[in-house]
Amino acid sequence: MDLEPLLNKNPNNMKAQRFLLSLLLCWGLATLLWAQRSTGLQPGDEAPDFELKNVDGQLVSLADYKQAKGFIIVFTCNHCPFAKLYEDRIIALHNKYAPKGFPVVAINPNDATKQPEDSFEMMIQRAQEKSFPYVYLQDATQEIARTYGAARTPHVWILQKQDNKLKVAYVGGIDNSPEDPANATEKYVERAIEELLAGRVVSKNTTKAIGCTIKWRN
Amino acid sequence: MQLKTKCFCHLMWLLLVSYWLPLSCYSQQVTVVNIEQVTDLMQNQSDTVYVVNFWATWCAPCVKELPEFVQLHEAYQNRKVRVQLISIDFRSALESSLKPLLQRKNITCPVWLLNNTDYDSWINRIEESWQGEIPFTLIFNNQRRKRVVISGQTDFHHLEKLIGEML
Structure with a gap:
């Protein structure tokens, strides 16, 4: 040239x-x-830890969970009807897999000025009403949601501890039957965790599902 | 005399519009479709700008922006523009939520209900960059190979600007 x-x-x-x-x-x-x-974070990527406020007022980091083999990170919220549809299923996931080393960590990324129902006070109320067995954290700066690449609620990341690092093992939805859990022919999160527990690779590490847009601050 | 003719014309026009408006308002029909019908629409090769909006009755920002699409539908009726609202409500919500809402909100543009909740099987067939959040809008003219997507709530002026670039 x-x-x-x-x-x-x-x-x-x-x-x-x-x-x-x-x-x-x-x-x-x-x-x-x-x-x-x-x-955002894709399967295989290293996931950063964070420090966010739980509904009990305490700051929570993933590093606090010394015994955990990994995490089921769920970006969710109070107001979204689709997130509500999955609430009981998220509770069931925690009750089944926290004892096996994969607790649920729920994070609300929504801007409360845009959606008052997702304020910290309302989060506390919802956690009490439903007796959430897991932590319910507020991502007040929305930085974690942006880093992870969360686009909707609910949106799941499964992380696995490997050599003291957190690796993304799965990104996506919970199952393929939002209306009635009994009709689910695919339970994406459950299958991924079972595969991880069995020492196998996750066969389906990305799925897509419908949800509410995250209410980003302007 | 001239003023009278003018007034008469205006009156006739108003009369016409008043007959025509309710007709277009209450002819609302919902068509239950499958994913093939939606992908066919997405692949249409005619020189038409398609505005396809995915929404649901349970989604507040979606319902809030519906009048913007109605306005667009009415403003571009005589142009090569087609507005298609696609509800992803459950089939069981058709009579209980969807139809009552459309009537209440006076939604005059055609509405489809996509009867498929196995989202992972079809979201990528619509748009790879779509993470499944709604509202989600696609504007495209396949013949001119133009396509933009809008994640989240939008409005008439933004839509009109994007359409203008594709007509």
Whole structure:
């Protein structure tokens, strides 16, 4: 390629060059940001720990769970009818798998100014009403939801401890029958955990499901 | 004399509109469809801008933005624009929630109910980047190979701007 014209010191050309360069930079930055925003944590990725406030007022980190083999991280909330449909199933998942080393960690990422039903006070109320056996944390800055790539409620990440690191083993929905759990022919989360407990790789590590949009702060 | 003619014209026009409006408002029908019918729509190759909105009666932001799509449907009736609302309510909610809501909200554009809750089997067939959150809107003109998606609530002006770029 002939670089001569590009290296021309003509001030007009220099201006054009600078303009082109800044355009290129902007484009690069935009693609980078877009890629970060649209993908989030995928199976195989390392998941970062966090410190978020639980409904009992205590700060909770994944590092606090010394005995855990992993986690079922569920981005969920109070108001979303689809999240409500899955509440009892999330409780059942915790009761079944916390003793086996995979507790549920529920995180509400919604901005309470946009959805007052998802305020911290309402979270406390909901946790009491349903006697949540798991922690119910508020992601007040929405930073964890953004890092993980949460897009809806409910949205699940299964993490597995490996050499003191947390690896993403599964991302997606809970099962394939939102209306009636009894009709589910596929229980994605249960199967993934069973496979992890048996020392196998997760056969279906990504699924998609319907849910409410996360109420992002403007 | 001229003023009278003008007034008469206006009156006739109002009369016409008043007859026509209720007709279009109450002809609401919901068609229960399967995923093949939806993917057929998504792949339509005609030189038409399709505005396809996935929503549900239980989704508050979805219900809130419905009038925006109705406005769009009415404003572009004579253009190559087709607005298709696709409800992903459960089939069991058709009579109890969906139809009453459409009547209450005076929703005049065509509504489909996609009768398939095995979401993982079809979300990627609609759009790879879609994580399943609703409301979710796709605007496309396949013949011109143009396509944009909107995650979350939108409004008439935003939709109109995007359509303008595809007509």
